[in-house]
Amino acid sequence: MTDAFLVLNGGSSSLKFAVYGARRELPLLLRGSVSSLAATPHLRVEAAAGHPGIDRSLGDGPIDIGKAFATIASALADRDLLRRIGRVGHRIVHGGRDFTEATLLDARAIEALRLLEPLAPIHQRINLEIVALAAGLLPQALQVGCFDTAFHSTRPEIAKIYGLPRAMAEAGIVSYGFHGLSYSHIASKLRDRHGEGAGGRVVVAHLGSGASLCAMDAGRSVATTMGFSTLDGLVMSTRCGALDPGVILYLLRDRKLSPEDLTALLYEGSGLLGVSGISGDMRTLLGSSDPAAAHAIDLFVYRVGREIGSLAAALGGLDTLVFTAGIGEHAAQIRQRICAAARWLGVAIDDERNLRGEGVVSNQGSRVDVLVIPADEERAAARELLIF
């Protein structure tokens, strides 16, 4: 008998997973991840049900998604969980116009999602590869797509369109927004704290390998920094963030970069990695004494600070600022600097609370509540599985 859900979350630097009991309360049975896939892969599995935790390196070189998946599958097999899984929720980064809620991944859906690969080149193909691997391993289970873009479908039209001819918007060249499962989880945590008002006018900073901000009003997305693709907005680990489109035209026409080279440059050779020339990993940069590392961090912080102002403008003010994901949860120094940049909005943090980095980190006098809430895209996806 199947009595459990598995969620698989393929990000740009990691494959995360969680297993839940198939009940409304979604009791957590197991969670873990393979992180730093492209550099120093590392397996973590939390201790559960008599099994000790795992925390070990998987070697010094990059590993592909097949190897990361097999490592996780073997941890599930060791705990006799595979036969219990009846539904698998897949985080799929791009749902385009058509996938605005969780969807059964039949052959037609997968074909439609493949067409979106160019809009999320370092995610979508891998997300769909994970679907195929899971379907092979767990033929008894339903495979369900849970979309990063879905949470942002509630934004007003004005927040979605670009200043391009109308026909382009009609053809789907609009902003979609990403990290929606993460924002959906934060909205649910804020509802637990504040009820349906959900913390008022909120900016959530999802600062991971990919990074974006979301403006939420009463728990619904009204604006976000990522757009048509996962390149827009903040400077990220290896992605450039917002860029004058004139730069792209120049690189194509005058520097003769091929579309493939340009894709590799903007998605995998830019951001913290490109600016520092050292690493796209914030931990590595924070540990480096090289001025180029400091310069990349300065740019990251500067751009987050500017974009918080932009989203506060879209909301008409700011009541709550939330930090989440790898950098947002663990890098106290980055939070402190971003909050200093947002002081003009009434943000003031308590240094000791910020160092602890859990729950409320603002001080008594702050006009804005500042919170650190761990990202849990897996639980948001698992909630979506309940309707199948």
Ligand SMILES: Nc1ncnc2c1ncn2[C@@H]1O[C@H](COP(=O)(O)OP(=O)(O)O)[C@@H](O)[C@H]1O
């Ligand atoms: N203790 C830490 N201090 C600073 N940065 C950290 C820390 N832990 C994780 N990070 C950073 O978080 C990022 C990864 O975030 P994560 O949300 O796990 O990414 P993704 O889901 O995109 O794979 C990396 O840049 C990593 O360096």
Ligand SMILES: CC(=O)OP(=O)(O)O
């Ligand atoms: C959408 C995106 O950038 O995801 P991640 O941060 O997991 O790479």
Ligand SMILES: [Mg+2]
């Ligand atoms: Mg992520």
